[in-house]
Amino acid sequence: MTPIKRHCQFLVDKEKGKEDGRLRYRIKWNREIIAFNVGYRVYLSKWSKETQRCILNTTHGRDKISASEINRAIQIMEDDISSIFYKYEMNDIMPTKENIREDYNLIARDINLKENIVKLVDLFQTFIDDQSKSNHWSASTIKKMTTILKHLTRYKADANLDEITETYLQGFIDYLLYNRKMRNTTIEKNYRLLMWFLRWATKHEYITTKAHILFEPKFKNSTKEVIFLDWNELIALYNYDFKQRKYLERVRDVFCFCSFTGLRYSDVANLSRADVHDDHIEIVTQKTDDRLIIELNKYSKELLDKYKDIPIEENKALPIISMQKMNEYLKKIGKMLNFNEPIKDTYYKGNRRFETTNPKWELLSTHCARRTFVVNAISLGVPTHVIMKWTGHKSMESMKPYTKIVDKLKRAEMDKFNR
Incomplete structure (x- = not known):
């Protein structure tokens, strides 16, 4: 020195x-x-x-x-x-x-x-302004945090920093449950985002209370059903003739590309032709900043080749539309292909248990493609640690929901012998 x-x-x-x-x-x-x-x-x-x-x-x-x-x-x-x-x-x-x-x-x-800052909502806005710049938050993260700020404002706009007690935190949870009519799973996500802010505020010594550390709320939740397409459904979708409805064909192609690579929709939206190589794609993920190298199979390669000579804005590899429109069209496609398997959804609001049953097509979304990739890869015998290299999953714990599905499918197949 x-x-x-x-x-x-x-x-x-x-x-x-x-x-x-x-x-x-x-x-x-x-x-x-x-x-x-x-x-x-x-x-x-x-x-x-x-x-x-x-x-x-x-x-x-x-x-x-x-x-x-x-x-x-x-x-x-x-x-x-x-x-x-x-x-x-x-x-x-x-x-x-x-x-x-x-x-x-x-x-x-x-x-x-x-x-000078005494109000919690004022400090929360400072948190958004500071962290969104220094950590390069995505638009979706900023939107989530801004939504939390709106909830905090409607719950108790004049709350001071020294009011962050267990009573305040439980009151916020009750507000989301009874006033906003949220499910427990959604409340838990919102509470985790609030904890992110409180840890930041504690680190920077804006608050000294330890209520958020000592308070451990319990959220009664059921295991969420993983929505995916099995191999036969995926291939039926891949080969479906949309005739003159090109907009649905493009939606199908992007969804199938995600289903054959494991990429999130946000990453496919950023995939440029420069990221595509002869036998693989290389990309830095938007959500986690992971650098992934994903080998191409015949299906993903065919989809890229289909659009390689078609002009697309910003030299993108595939034709991308907004996620909202994409999800809307996926449901329309699922209905056309008779993806009618009944899916039961069990959820809680507080201690009350609710159940709904919907046909699979009503639950299709862009994220189903990533789940489709993982479940089918495990079913085809691809080692889990290899799949994690492609998807960027960090732990075996995060893969448990998928392996449970495959175990359930195996048991169902074995039962065919009994019949």
Whole structure:
């Protein structure tokens, strides 16, 4: 570590005809000079150049600010600037004045927030603004967080930061249940997003309460049914003749491509022709920033070849429409192909249990394609760890719902011998 030689001095700007002046902190190093306003006016007659402090037991400015308050601000500024330079010394970097100003402004901003933000909803908006930029949130993540902010505002807009108690948190859960009529699964997702914010607020010392750490709400949930197309349904869809309905054919092709590669719809939407190679595609996923290499099989390759000479906006590999329209058309396609298998959905609202049964086509969505890929790959005997390399799943735990489905299918097939 190389110490950075610097000369630091607090100066009182002399103003003609006035007994006091603005107090500044000037730092010189490596031919760089920068000055910060301390935020106080100081009387020259009550300022000590030797100690770089206000003379004790004096007051300054129209508001008669005490010397002890100003001297405390001076010490804090000295410490903050020293810590900034220490960071660069540790990394053997010579900072520019822009570096120092930017770092100090961040510290000053945090101090200002802690002193002035008292409402939880105000801090939540700051959380969205800060984290969406620094972590490059996707539009969907920003939308989810903005929705949580709306719920918090409608629940209790004037809640202060010191009101984050177990009672407040349970009240928010009850609000989502009774006022917004949400299912337990949806409430749990919303609560996890709120916890994300509370961990951030705790880390930055905006709040000191531990209620969110100690409070452990229980959500009664049933295992959600995994909607997918079995191999026969997938091949029937792949070979279906849509005749002149080209818009449905394009929707089918994109869905099938996801079903033969395991890609999310958001990643296929970003797939460009530059990402396509002779025998594989290479892409960085939007959701997790994973770099995936996925080998092409004959089906996925045929779909890419089908569109390789057709002009598509932004040189995309496949024709993409909005997810909302895609999901709408998938249900229409599923109905045309008689995907009528009854799917039972069991869910809870609080402690109340509900059941609905719908034909499979009503439940089709873009994410069913990724599930279709995983279930069929396991059924075909592809090792789970290989599938995870293609899909980007991080743990065997996340694959359990799919392996359970395949085990159930195997038992059903074995039962055919008994019949």
